[in-house]
Amino acid sequence: MKPMLLTSSETIPSNEGWLYETKYDGYRCLLKWDLNSVTLQSRNEKELNDYFPELIHFCQINxxxxxxxxxxxxxxxxxYLVNDYKSDFSTVQSRGKMRSQKTILQASKNLPCSFIAFDLLQLKGVEIxxxxxxxRKKExxxxxxxAGLPLSPSFKDKGTIQLITFSDESDLLWARIQEWNGEGIIAKKKNSLWDSGKRTNGWLKVKNWRYVTVILTLFDQENGYxxxxVYVDEKLEEITTFRHGLSDEEMQTLSTFFxxxxxxxxxxxxxxxxSICVDVACIDFxxxxxxxxxxAAFRFDLKPEHATWDHMLRQLHPIPRHVEITHPDKPVFPALDLVKDDYIYYLQEIAPYLLPFLEQRNLTAIRFPHGVPGESFYQKNVPEYAPDFVRTSFDDEIEYIVCNDLKTLLWLGNQLVIEFHIPFQTNDTQCPTxxxxxxxxxxxxxxxxxxxAALQMKAIFDNFNLTSYIKTSGGKGLQVYIPLPRNAFTFDETRIFTEFVCKFLVEQNPKWFTIExxxxxxxxKLYLDYVQHAHGKTIISPYSPRGNNHGLxxxxxxxxxxxxxxxPKLFTIPAVLERIKETGDLLKDFYKVGEQQPFAPVLTTLKNLRK
Known part of the structure; x- marks a missing residue:
């Protein structure tokens, strides 16, 4: 059995007979699942089990x-979801080309893929x-x-089988896909049947085209391409070959010119x-x-110098509607030659990893209105000119900004908020998370x-069977995290633990560490700060830049x-964007691990020691 195929469309149909889904850029696949075996089969009927062992394992344990x-x-x-609306095809493709078992196993841990299920073809062995x-959707x-499986796509739940969600309204879904730079939207007739291997007009795909300006350099008469x-510094870097989209007249004109x-x-x-610039439509890079x-179009209005690598990146990652970026060429990190537009691009790319730590937390921002280095100031109260989409929360007579979405994050970036400091608890609890x-x-x-100090702490936590995470501070130090179950422990209780750990390390290493x-x-000496972990205090968020010259x-x-x-100097803004492509999100299981963290028996032990 082969997958049913979609038909391309330039428009989204709009009547009550259709439903709409996000189109993800990955490997189309059939998942055969019975009591004794699991098989991933590509659209070309190739078995994919060996390439994605994390999916086979997930099925087996469920x-x-x-x-x-x-x-x-x-x-x-x-x-491979990079946000809830976009899959990175290059990661899936590289996974599908791996041959070494060791490499595949490591990739399954660092860059775990998911299977997004959008149709049910056989249930209890009966074809439907x-x-x-x-x-079929209801079943x-x-x-x-x-079965308690994920009911919607989430990039946080990597390595799982997830259910796609659908909508009766295309406009809102299309807006979200465009905001998060997804591949496109799929429209399906609600009464459509499933025909193996056939292309159908009952399933339509509409691409979210991005338009990139390139300089024409070469014509191959043999294949018509x-x-x-684009310019990288002062050298031309080839990024595309194309022939589709040209009318016969345009093809003749261009070939004759060459x-x-x-x-x-x-x-x-x-x-x-x-000499000649054109816009090329594409779905990604x-x-x-x-x-x-x-x-897509000739750009006789542009000079070749306009077509640069940086301009291409911006065209591939357009700013969402309702967000205005002012003075995009303003220097922000001069030492790294980064302007505001580069900083906004960083926030766009890092948003799926940063936002989970900002969501539902009162934000303390540090703004650098003239770039780094330069004058800076803390901002807690939301300014009067904040747009309507910015959510807020009151606490102790302060109306804090709560950064729950990409639009708010980019608006803050345009205000040159460089540092994002967050409390240790979300707004719906008084307990640390x-x-x-x-x-x-x-x-x-x-x-x-x-x-x-970090390695000695890790040994203590391992002895307590506690899972810990670590990050740079973005400055001169390190910060060690232990996620906790929600609403389970008070700050007074966690203080017992933090005080014990820090005092123990100082007793063991009085020449190196201090709590002074x-x-x-x-x-x-190195300062072990356990007092800072308290209600009303904040810490720099994971993936937040710092306001230092190096853009750490x-x-x-x-x-x-x-x-x-x-x-710490290794982890600059450009380096982190490259790094995450290799490592994936090292905090992807942070909150899931927290819910299973065996902190209660540790706390009981320490309380007994204090008696």
Missing amino acids: TEKLKAFLPLLLDGEIV TQHSLMD LADLFQS FNGA QTKGTRISATIWTIPP DGKKLREPRF EIVFDLDPPSVEEFSLAVE RMKKNRNN VATPLSWHEISQQLH
Whole structure:
């Protein structure tokens, strides 16, 4: 059995006979699931089990829950979600090309993919493809709900089987897809049946095209393709080859221009110097080439110098509607040659990883209105000119900004909020959601003290069977996190633990560590701050930049990276964007781990010691 195929459309149908889903860019796949086996089958009927062991494992550990529904056959997509509306195809593709078992296993941990189920073809071994789509959707939703499987796509729940959600209204979904730079939208007739391997007008895909300006450089008469490039510094970098989208007249005009004005470098190939700009429509960029490129328009109004790598990145990541970016060329981190537009781009890309820590928390922002370095100030109260979409929360007569979404984050970025400081609890509880230890060496030259303190803390936490996480502070130190179950412990209770750990380390290492709050009395030792973990106090959020010359970021690390070779200067804004492509989100399971954290017996032990 092969997947039913979609038909491309330039418009979204709009009547009550249709439903709408997010289109994800991944591997189309059928999932065959019975009591004794699980098989992932590509649209070309190739088995994919070996490439995505995390999905096979997820099915195996959930087989008992689904026992009453097996055998099952699901239609869906293998994806690597970078947000709830977008999958990074290049990650899925690279996973599908791996051959080394060791490499595959490591990738399944660092870059786990998910299976998004959007149709049910077989239930309890009975084929239901000739039931209406809405009937199949209902059966699929009931199945997921009964088994306790994820009921909507979430990039936070990687390595899982997830149910796609659908809407009867296309406008709101389309707006969200555009805001989060998704691939497109799928419209399906509610009464459609499922036909193996057939292309149908009952399932339509509408792409969320991005338009990139390129310089024409080469024409190959043999295949009719044109090459397009952009400037990287002062050199041209080819990023696309295309022929689709050109009318016969446009094709003839361009090919004639190359052959009469260009330089012939082989029997069928001509080149021209940088002179003609065109817009190319695409769905994404894989790091080297535009994906699914097609000609969109001539840009005779632009000079070739306009088509640069940075401009391409901005075109690929348009600013959401209702968000205005002023003075995009304003220097923000001059030492890194980063302007405001570069900073906004960082926030767009890091938003899926940063926002989970900002959501439902009162924000204390530090703004640098003239860039870094420069004058800065704290801001807690929401300004009067804040747009309507910015949510707020009152606490102690202060109306705080609560950054719950991308639009608010980018608006804050436009205000040149560089540092995002958050409390240890969300707005719906008085209990901490995590414990954080701030390891503060006297200067960056003594960063090795922070490394030593972190490793000793890790040994203590491991002995207590507590899962811990670590990040740089974005300055000269490190910060160690222990996620907690929600609404389970008070700040007074966590204080028992933090005080014990810090005092124990000082007793063991009095020459290196101190809990002395007065800097002048620390004698060049690392300060272990347990007092800061309290109601009303804040900590720099994971993935937040810091207002220092180097553009450093409070960067999550894996514990195996913690060594004397580590240095905070490695984690600049550009470096973190590249790093996350390799490591994935090291905090992806943070809150899930917190709910299972065995902190209660540890606290009981410490309380007994104090008696």
